[in-house]
Amino acid sequence: MAIELKRYEHNPIVTPADVPPSSPDLEVIGAFNAGAALVGDEIVLLLRVAERPISADSRRVGIPRVDLSETGGHIEVEWVDRDVPELDLSDPRGILYKGRQYLSSVSHLRVARSRDGFHFAIDPKPTVVPSTPYEVYGVEDPRITPIDGAYYVSYTAVSPMGVCVPLLRTTDFVHFERLGVIFPPENKNVVLFPDRSSGRYAAFHRPAGSAFGSTPDIWLAYSPDLLHWGDHRRLMGTRAGMWDAGRIGGGAVPIETPKGWLAIYHAAVGSRYCLGTVLLDREAPHRVLGRSVDPIMTPIEPYERAGFFGSVVFTCGAVRRSDDEVLVYYGAGDSTLGVAMTSVSELLETVEPVSALTAA
Amino acid sequence: MAIELKRYEHNPIVTPADVPPSSPDLEVIGAFNAGAALVGDEIVLLLRVAERPISADSRRVGIPRVDLSETGGHIEVEWVDRDVPELDLSDPRGILYKGRQYLSSVSHLRVARSRDGFHFAIDPKPTVVPSTPYEVYGVEDPRITPIDGAYYVSYTAVSPMGVCVPLLRTTDFVHFERLGVIFPPENKNVVLFPDRSSGRYAAFHRPAGSAFGSTPDIWLAYSPDLLHWGDHRRLMGTRAGMWDAGRIGGGAVPIETPKGWLAIYHAAVGSRYCLGTVLLDREAPHRVLGRSVDPIMTPIEPYERAGFFGSVVFTCGAVRRSDDEVLVYYGAGDSTLGVAMTSVSELLETVEPVSALTAA
Numbered sequence: 025m026a027i028e029l030k031r032y033e034h035n036p037i038v039t040p041a042d043v044p045p046s047s048p049d050l051e052v053i054g055a056f057n058a059g060a061a062l063v064g065d066e067i068v069l070l071l072r073v074a075e076r077p078i079s080a081d082s083r084r085v086g087i088p089r090v091d092l093s094e095t096g097g098h099i100e101v102e103w104v105d106r107d108v109p110e111l112d113l114s115d116p117r118g119i120l121y122k123g124r125q126y127l128s129s130v131s132h133l134r135v136a137r138s139r140d141g142f143h144f145a146i147d148p149k150p151t152v153v154p155s156t157p158y159e160v161y162g163v164e165d166p167r168i169t170p171i172d173g174a175y176y177v178s179y180t181a182v183s184p185m186g187v188c189v190p191l192l193r194t195t196d197f198v199h200f201e202r203l204g205v206i207f208p209p210e211n212k213n214v215v216l217f218p219d220r221s222s223g224r225y226a227a228f229h230r231p232a233g234s235a236f237g238s239t240p241d242i243w244l245a246y247s248p249d250l251l252h253w254g255d256h257r258r259l260m261g262t263r264a265g266m267w268d269a270g271r272i273g274g275g276a277v278p279i280e281t282p283k284g285w286l287a288i289y290h291a292a293v294g295s296r297y298c299l300g301t302v303l304l305d306r307e308a309p310h311r312v313l314g315r316s317v318d319p320i321m322t323p324i325e326p327y328e329r330a331g332f333f334g335s336v337v338f339t340c341g342a343v344r345r346s347d348d349e350v351l352v353y354y355g356a357g358d359s360t361l362g363v364a365m366t367s368v369s370e371l372l373e374t375v376e377p378v379s380a381l382t383a384a
Numbered sequence: 385m386a387i388e389l390k391r392y393e394h395n396p397i398v399t400p401a402d403v404p405p406s407s408p409d410l411e412v413i414g415a416f417n418a419g420a421a422l423v424g425d426e427i428v429l430l431l432r433v434a435e436r437p438i439s440a441d442s443r444r445v446g447i448p449r450v451d452l453s454e455t456g457g458h459i460e461v462e463w464v465d466r467d468v469p470e471l472d473l474s475d476p477r478g479i480l481y482k483g484r485q486y487l488s489s490v491s492h493l494r495v496a497r498s499r500d501g502f503h504f505a506i507d508p509k510p511t512v513v514p515s516t517p518y519e520v521y522g523v524e525d526p527r528i529t530p531i532d533g534a535y536y537v538s539y540t541a542v543s544p545m546g547v548c549v550p551l552l553r554t555t556d557f558v559h560f561e562r563l564g565v566i567f568p569p570e571n572k573n574v575v576l577f578p579d580r581s582s583g584r585y586a587a588f589h590r591p592a593g594s595a596f597g598s599t600p601d602i603w604l605a606y607s608p609d610l611l612h613w614g615d616h617r618r619l620m621g622t623r624a625g626m627w628d629a630g631r632i633g634g635g636a637v638p639i640e641t642p643k644g645w646l647a648i649y650h651a652a653v654g655s656r657y658c659l660g661t662v663l664l665d666r667e668a669p670h671r672v673l674g675r676s677v678d679p680i681m682t683p684i685e686p687y688e689r690a691g692f693f694g695s696v697v698f699t700c701g702a703v704r705r706s707d708d709e710v711l712v713y714y715g716a717g718d719s720t721l722g723v724a725m726t727s728v729s730e731l732l733e734t735v736e737p738v739s740a741l742t743a744a
Contacts, residue, residue, distance in 0.1 A: 186594030205616040209591045231569045234546030252612035256565040
């Protein structure tokens with residue numbers, strides 16, 4: 025069944041203007057792609073907050089640099105005269121200076137809390153900042169998975185070494201234990217399942233496309249302990265001619281249903297990102313039982329189509345608030361955060377049975 | 385100390401002519417990059433054997449295809465008229481036919497056995513053939529690590545999904561248990577250490593270079609069980625202006641010495657591959673203690689410089705035959721197998737202490 029998820033009428037619920045920058049030299053240009061979890065009677069978000077140097081002086085360019093010298097690291101700005109010959113600004117996403125590459129913006133993670141799921145109190149300071157050599161270009165796109173009373177945060181770490189995925193553990197969203205890099209480069213969109221399947225934990229991951237020109241696919245891996253991953257299997261690929269023809273990746277943490285694991289994934293053709301659903305076997309989640317033929321969410325609202333690089337709806341977290349009710353938090357236009365309201369039963373109706381061949 | 389490893393005077397010890405092809409339609413074009421292990425009083429090799437269709441008829445082109453329909457899989461040849469418009473032969477490494485990509489050759493693994501380490505009896509039939517969807521372009525470059533009375537074989541699996549690394553377990557080199565993909569794409573040069581460090585197994589791996597233009601580096605991962613890997617750390621990178629400036633990867637299985645883990649790695653500048661040494665902390669092998677400044681082996685012999693793509697010495701296995709004596713088996717010119725004779729003490733002398741900065 026084709027649907028379009030119902031948006032909250034006052035979307036976006038978080039915009040860059042709502043988020044205090046981490047330093048006076050920086051301005052927030054994105055507050056989006058948030059992980060989400062139900063913590064007691066609150067919904068806690070980990071927002072991806074993208075910042076860039078304020079361009080107050082047109083003769084100078086600010087280069088955001090992560091300083092790892094202090095505990096926890098922080099983002100500082102180096103100001104460079106715009107006319108120095110070692111400066112190359114031809115790519116809007118990056119800055120080339122003295123032969124080294126910098127991103128024009130750097131992301132950190134920021135906690136926001138809400139009782140109703142729509143109105144969030146955003147922490148005034150960064151929660152998770154780049155703190156290791158794997159993170160000097162920023163930390164992005166967190167997923168929060170509740171397991172055995174703790175919350176595990178898998179996120180994308182970006183550095184000159186590539187894009188890889190570390191893991192954090194927290195019980196209070198104040199103190200975070202760093203558990204190391206669980207997926208080496210090039211990988212992103214790692215989403216841990218909230219419970220074991222046949223005794224093992226599972227996770228989506230998304231290696232980069234191959235040297236043979238294949239599109240980036242979603243893989244599934246298993247783990248005995250959440251820290252070490254193996255038994256990697258390609259789970260599902262793009263579908264030629266469809267809305268998910270270009271590249272796909274895991275989105276929100278899967279929801280356990282009587283029919284199996286229900287997950288929302290993202291896919292793009294060019295720079296247009298949509299969301300769809302997939303249903304996986306409860307005890308062997310590398311088996312795809314069904315998949316939505318049409319997207320469940322497409323970028324149609326003005327704030328979803330305002331992205332610098334394209335029209336985007338992109339989820340890192342959906343919260344099951346009651347037995348059936350689901351709130352889907354999603355990045356809109358790579359800039360703001362929206363929420364859509366749906367239910368387990370509605371999402372399950374979007375799943376069409378697929379043969380193993382079609383799903384591949 | 386700069387050295388050049390002493391070659392066996394009758395190198396190469398294995399050539400393509402020594403290896404019976406796996407079918408009458410195929411010819412062996414490479415017998416190289418062999419894993420090696422001491423098994424009882426024998427040295428056992430797993431040769432990488434590359435085959436391509438025999439070009440008996442100049443009007444037709446053979447496309448090597450792996451058929452997975454039977455248990456264990458096998459390589460078959462599809463013959464196509466050279467003048468069909470859907471055929472593109474412009475890249476010598478690959479064939480484009482009806483919009484699908486094929487490699488011009490496919491590799492399998494073949495056992496060879498020797499008592500003296502120099503004269504090998506090569507099995508008449510393939511030992512490990514491509515058998516899963518991850519292997520349809522071939523299985524390559526095995527490393528054999530003896531652990532607790534068994535032998536673990538990590539090797540490169542090539543398919544349209546990319547280049548990834550499965551693991552096999554054997555006790556007799558006749559029956560092999562498949563343990564799944566332990567490193568997802570794009571990754572290769574996975575080398576398992578033969579013993580635990582601080583209670584965990586370790587492995588070299590070599591993810592592809594990053595989107596930010598970094599060179600491919602060697603990473604180290606840890607595992608509780610050899611099947612699941614985590615705590616990934618970038619171990620060592622290329623060194624600008626040196627013989628290992630272009631890209632590097634793990635080579636032979638590390639040797640335990642009183643000074644730490646001693647390993648031989650490979651590196652290339654352009655298409656010229658050399659070998660060097662690195663010394664790692666015994667209980668924390670993500671710490672580099674030393675590294676050779678100069679290569680220990682460079683492609684100087686005619687059979688090492690005869691490669692189609694470049695001059696190559698490349699090792700997948702070195703055997704410590706007595707307390708000090710080491711035989712280094714190495715692929716020469718991407719075509720034949722040679723052996724070089726050295727010792728633990730000689731290799732240790734090549735290692736120069738490096739600061740953490742230089743090693744990175």
